[in-house]
Amino acid sequence: MTLLGSYLTLAAVLFCLGLxxxxxxxxxIVVLLSLELMLNAVNLNLxxxxxxxxxxxxxxxxxxxxxxxxxxxxxxxxxxxxIVFYRRRVxxxxxxxxxxxx
Amino acid sequence: xxxVFAAYAWLVPVLPLAAFALLTAFGRSLxxxxxWVAITASLGSLVLALLIAGERLAGAEDYSQSFDWLxxxxxxxxxxxxVTNLTTLMMVIVTVVxxxxxxxxxxxxxxxxxxxxxxxxxSLFLASMLGLVLADNLLMLYIFxxxxxxxxxxxxxxxxxxxxxRDAAKKxxxxxxxxxxxxxxxxxxxxxxxxxxxxxxxxxxxxxxxDGGTISAGVTTLIALLIFxxxxxxxxxxxxxxxxxxxxxxxxxxxxxxHAATMVAAGVFLVARTFVIFEASPAAMATVAAIxxxxxxxxxxxxxxxxxxxxxxxxxxxxxxxxxMLGLGVGSIVAGMFHLFTHAFFKALxxxxxxxxxxxxxxxxIREMGGLAGRMKTTAWTFGIGAxxxxxxxxxxxxxxxxxxxxxxxxxxPLLFVVGAVTAFLTxxxxxxxxxxxxxxxxxxxxxxxxxxxxxxxxxxVLAVLSVIAGFVExxxxxxxxxxxxxxxxxxxxxxxxxVATAAGLLGLxxxxxxxxxxxxxxxxxxxxxPGLVRVLERKYYIDEFYDLVFVRSLRRLGHALRRFDxxxxxxxxxxxxxxxxxxxxxxxxxxSGQLQGYLLAALFSVVILVLAVAGRRLW
Numbered sequence: 001m002t003l004l005g006s007y008l009t010l011a012a013v014l015f016c017l018g019l020x021x022x023x024x025x026x027x028x029i030v031v032l033l034s035l036e037l038m039l040n041a042v043n044l045n046l047x048x049x050x051x052x053x054x055x056x057x058x059x060x061x062x063x064x065x066x067x068x069x070x071x072x073x074x075x076x077x078x079x080x081x082x083i084v085f086y087r088r089r090v091x092x093x094x095x096x097x098x099x100x101x102x
Numbered sequence: 103x104x105x106v107f108a109a110y111a112w113l114v115p116v117l118p119l120a121a122f123a124l125l126t127a128f129g130r131s132l133x134x135x136x137x138w139v140a141i142t143a144s145l146g147s148l149v150l151a152l153l154i155a156g157e158r159l160a161g162a163e164d165y166s167q168s169f170d171w172l173x174x175x176x177x178x179x180x181x182x183x184x185v186t187n188l189t190t191l192m193m194v195i196v197t198v199v200x201x202x203x204x205x206x207x208x209x210x211x212x213x214x215x216x217x218x219x220x221x222x223x224x225s226l227f228l229a230s231m232l233g234l235v236l237a238d239n240l241l242m243l244y245i246f247x248x249x250x251x252x253x254x255x256x257x258x259x260x261x262x263x264x265x266x267x268r269d270a271a272k273k274x275x276x277x278x279x280x281x282x283x284x285x286x287x288x289x290x291x292x293x294x295x296x297x298x299x300x301x302x303x304x305x306x307x308x309x310x311x312x313d314g315g316t317i318s319a320g321v322t323t324l325i326a327l328l329i330f331x332x333x334x335x336x337x338x339x340x341x342x343x344x345x346x347x348x349x350x351x352x353x354x355x356x357x358x359x360x361h362a363a364t365m366v367a368a369g370v371f372l373v374a375r376t377f378v379i380f381e382a383s384p385a386a387m388a389t390v391a392a393i394x395x396x397x398x399x400x401x402x403x404x405x406x407x408x409x410x411x412x413x414x415x416x417x418x419x420x421x422x423x424x425x426x427m428l429g430l431g432v433g434s435i436v437a438g439m440f441h442l443f444t445h446a447f448f449k450a451l452x453x454x455x456x457x458x459x460x461x462x463x464x465x466x467x468i469r470e471m472g473g474l475a476g477r478m479k480t481t482a483w484t485f486g487i488g489a490x491x492x493x494x495x496x497x498x499x500x501x502x503x504x505x506x507x508x509x510x511x512x513x514x515x516p517l518l519f520v521v522g523a524v525t526a527f528l529t530x531x532x533x534x535x536x537x538x539x540x541x542x543x544x545x546x547x548x549x550x551x552x553x554x555x556x557x558x559x560x561x562x563x564v565l566a567v568l569s570v571i572a573g574f575v576e577x578x579x580x581x582x583x584x585x586x587x588x589x590x591x592x593x594x595x596x597x598x599x600x601x602v603a604t605a606a607g608l609l610g611l612x613x614x615x616x617x618x619x620x621x622x623x624x625x626x627x628x629x630x631x632x633p634g635l636v637r638v639l640e641r642k643y644y645i646d647e648f649y650d651l652v653f654v655r656s657l658r659r660l661g662h663a664l665r666r667f668d669x670x671x672x673x674x675x676x677x678x679x680x681x682x683x684x685x686x687x688x689x690x691x692x693x694x695s696g697q698l699q700g701y702l703l704a705a706l707f708s709v710v711i712l713v714l715a716v717a718g719r720r721l722w
Contacts, residue, residue, distance in 0.1 A: 019706070022699070022702065023699050023702060023703055023706070024699075094697075094698065094699060095697070097696075097697070097698060098695065098696030098697060099696065
């Protein structure tokens with residue numbers, strides 16, 4: 001049980017680091033990287049529960065694999081959007097992204 | 103005799119009304135044609151009024167016609183006309199003077215840009231005045247009463263670019279409102295107390311003719327006094343007389359028509375029309391007589407010290423209206439209406455002649471006039487006739503009517519008779535002063551006065567003829583007018599009143615001649631010996647100053663306080679509501695920054711709060 005606790009703690013630390021990066025970093029690339037960090041924290045949780053949870057099973061592992069692949073696709077789409085954005089605005093500074101307001 | 107023309111009496115006010123509508127609709131494109139439209143309409147009214155009068159002289163029955171206007175519950179408000187001898191008399195006065203003034207204005211207002219507007223207002227006035235005269239119930243009379251007030255306001259302020267004219271118009275409107283309020287309350291009281299809520303004059307005559315019927319003496323007195331308050335406002339009687347002299351800022355034909363002959367006489371007419379109510383209340387009658395007598399002598403003394411030709415005539419009008427009220431107050435409806443009848447002609451004549459003078463010399467200050475008799479023969483002659491008629495010199499019209507009032511006063515109360523006689527003396531004095539200062543003496547340098555065109559002088563001549571002959575309808579030996587008007591001949595107190603009135607008039611004229619023409623008595627030295635009295639008279643007994651101090655200032659202060667309350671409290675509440683909404687909106691705009699990270703932060707905090715809430719609830 002203590003082992004699960006340490007895994008969860010690590011995942012929580014990772015998640016908070018990622019969240020901090022997403023909220024504070026100005027560079028959009030770094031924001032995307034931080035997002036990956038948060039996703040991986042979630043993956044770690046899934047795997048930890050799958051191994052040391054109340055009812056260990058393979059579902060968590062499979063789910064994690066899916067998450068990793070979907071995250072890869074998501075990162076690809078995100079970076080693609082970012083590149084298009086950079087071509088139009090010549091900046092990757094998140095502060096200057098206020099298209100949602102218009 | 104059948105009533106042929108009386109059935110068309112409704113046309114009398116409708117004709118000028120149509121002219122008003124026409125002039126308003128087609129406005130300035132008409133110009134001189136517009137004047138002809140108005141003149142033709144008033145001529146039509148005049149002819150019809152004369153036909154009706156002729157029919158009545160031949161002894162036609164009273165004619166009335168009305169239809170229901172509003173029916174609510176058990177009460178009915180009707181609208182209709184009443185053709186009786188009294189209303190016919192008024193109708194003839196109004197249409198005669200109205201027509202002549204319309205003609206005269208064609209010359210007087212020729213150079214004015216807004217001549218059609220002027221004619222439109224005059225036509226509207228004639229329509230409302232005739233409506234007032236013919237109305238068969240008090241409510242309808244009240245509506246037209248207000249309408250003539252509006253027309254008076256519009257016409258006093260006709261030259262609205264003059265600040266004095268604007269102020270005078272406002273003053274006239276506000277001061278007469280005080281009286282109008284009294285009349286309105288009287289109408290409401292009558293509506294409340296009359297059986298069946300009837301407001302028509304025949305019901306009023308029936309109810310009050312029989313000792314007030316169910317209406318108590320106190321209420322009767324109250325109603326009579328309130329009606330009289332309305333008359334006081336409209337007819338410029340003592341406490342509310344202040345607007346009438348200021349109203350002289352309007353064009354002179356208007357002063358002749360509205361503020362001398364017709365509208366101001368409406369108050370006298372109103373008292374005559376509701377005379378039964380006054381007869382039922384001795385206290386009200388005494389009030390009418392006292393106010394009338396006081397106004398007569400009070401205004402006459404002021405007229406003595408004024409230097410504006412129209413103001414002298416205006417105070418004279420106030421004084422003569424007081425005379426009429428005195429006549430009514432001592433119980434003689436014949437004397438009051440007779441004086442109204444003759445006064446309409448000679449006072450309109452005096453005003454129109456004064457207008458002719460003003461037209462020629464372009465000033466209203468009599469100290470700058472003089473010697474006009476040689477250059478303006480017709481004006482001088484007609485003015486002289488008017489002045490003699492007003493001064494009550496036999497055998498002109500004013501003598502007979504004044505004599506009738508004095509005779510009635512002598513029977514009732516010797517004090518009132520003395521006041522009336524002194525007023526007659528003062529009247530003759532100020533009229534001779536006016537005449538000699540304007541027409542006699544040496545012409546002032548640099549005046550290019552010349553006689554007015556025929557369109558202005560012919561009405562003067564017509565009115566002068568009327569001023570001479572109008573009095574013969576009622577003399578002590580021949581009481582035809584009184585019999586026609588009321589069905590009973592008026593009593594005359596013999597020769598005493600007549601001799602005193604003539605003596606007073608002649609004495610006034612002689613004294614005036616000595617002071618202002620011959621110079622035997624030095625007027626200036628006389629005035630210098632009592633500077634206080636002269637100043638008081640010149641300042642009109644400081645009534646205007648007193649009203650300004652007591653009413654105008656305090657009301658204005660109240661107004662300022664209320665405005666501040668409005669600005670601070672009422673506006674403050676509104677402002678607070680608006681500011682709150684605005685602040686909330688501004689906060690929300692700031693949250694919608696478009697910054698993704700900001701949204702995320704908000705979402706994070708929301709989740710944290712949610713979690714804390716759920717967890718906290720579980721802990722409890």
